[in-house]
Amino acid sequence: MLHTVNKSSFERNSLQSCVNTIDDSSVILLIEDGVISCTNNANLPMIASLAAEGRVYALQGDVDARGVSSKVADNIKLVDYAGFVDLVVEHGATVSWV
Amino acid sequence: MKISIQINEGPYQHQASDTAYQFAKAAIEKGHEIFRVFFYHDGVNNASRFTIPPQDDRNIVKLWADLRQSDGSDIDKVVCVAAALRRGMLDESESSKNGLEGNNIHPSFRISGLGQLIEAGIQSDRLVVFGD
Numbered sequence: 421m422l423h424t425v426n427k428s429s430f431e432r433n434s435l436q437s438c439v440n441t442i443d444d445s446s447v448i449l450l451i452e453d454g455v456i457s458c459t460n461n462a463n464l465p466m467i468a469s470l471a472a473e474g475r476v477y478a479l480q481g482d483v484d485a486r487g488v489s490s491k492v493a494d495n496i497k498l499v500d501y502a503g504f505v506d507l508v509v510e511h512g513a514t515v516s517w518v
Numbered sequence: 519m520k521i522s523i524q525i526n527e528g529p530y531q532h533q534a535s536d537t538a539y540q541f542a543k544a545a546i547e548k549g550h551e552i553f554r555v556f557f558y559h560d561g562v563n564n565a566s567r568f569t570i571p572p573q574d575d576r577n578i579v580k581l582w583a584d585l586r587q588s589d590g591s592d593i594d595k596v597v598c599v600a601a602a603l604r605r606g607m608l609d610e611s612e613s614s615k616n617g618l619e620g621n622n623i624h625p626s627f628r629i630s631g632l633g634q635l636i637e638a639g640i641q642s643d644r645l646v647v648f649g650d
Contacts, residue, residue, distance in 0.1 A: 501544035516647040
C-alpha cells in the first residue's frame with residue numbers, strides 16, 4: 421500500500437501513527453507539510469530504517485516550496501507529481517494520513 | 519487505470535485542492551482516466567462560480583472546471599449535497615427547492631450524494647484522498 425502523510429511531525433503525530441501501523445510491503449510518500457519530516461533538522465529516527473530500505477518518498481515540489489531541498493535526509497526518494505501517480509498505480513490502495 | 523479523487527478542504531485555505539489538481543493533471547498526462555472527483559466537507563467550496571482570486575493568482579475553481587480527460591471529454595466533478603447545502607452552496611434545483619433566489623455552483627460541477635463517492639470507490643482502480 422501507499423501511505424501519504426501531509427503534516428509535519430512537529431505538528432501532528434500522523435507520521436508516527438503511520439510508521440507504527442504499516443506492513444512490510446508499504447511505502448510512505450510525504451506531501452505538503454509532511455515533507456518537513458524528511459529533513460535533517462527533523463532528524464527523525466522513526467523513518468530512518470524505512471528510508472534505508474528505500475521506502476520513503478517525498479514530493480519534490482513541496483520540498484522546494486518550503487526551502488528545504490538542501491536538507492533532505494539521505495535515502496529519501498524525491499518524486500514529482502508524475503512519480504506520485506506512479507506510486508499510486510504501483511502500490512494498490514492509497515491511505516491518506518492527515 | 520481509473521482513478522478517483524476525494525477533496526476535503528476548500529481552495530486557498532489548504533493545499534489539498536492544489537495538490538489534488540496537480541496529481542489529477544499528471545495522471546491524465548500519463549494516460550489515466552479520472553473517473554470522478556468528489557468534493558466533500560469544506561471541499562465543496564472549490565465549486566463556487568463566484569470565486570474571484572487576484573489576477574496574478576491561480577483560479578482553482580477555473581482550473582478544475584477547465585481540466586479534461588486525455589481524450590478531451592469532461593471530468594465528472596461531484597459536490598456532496600449535504601456538505602454543500604449547509605455551507606450555502608446551491609445549484610438552481612436546490613435553490614428553488616428551498617425557496618431561495620440565486621445559485622452559486624459552477625456549471626461544470628454537479629450536486630449529488632455520498633452514493634457517488636461509494637460508487638467511485640467501487641468503479642475506480644484507485645481512490646486518493648486529499649485534505650484533513
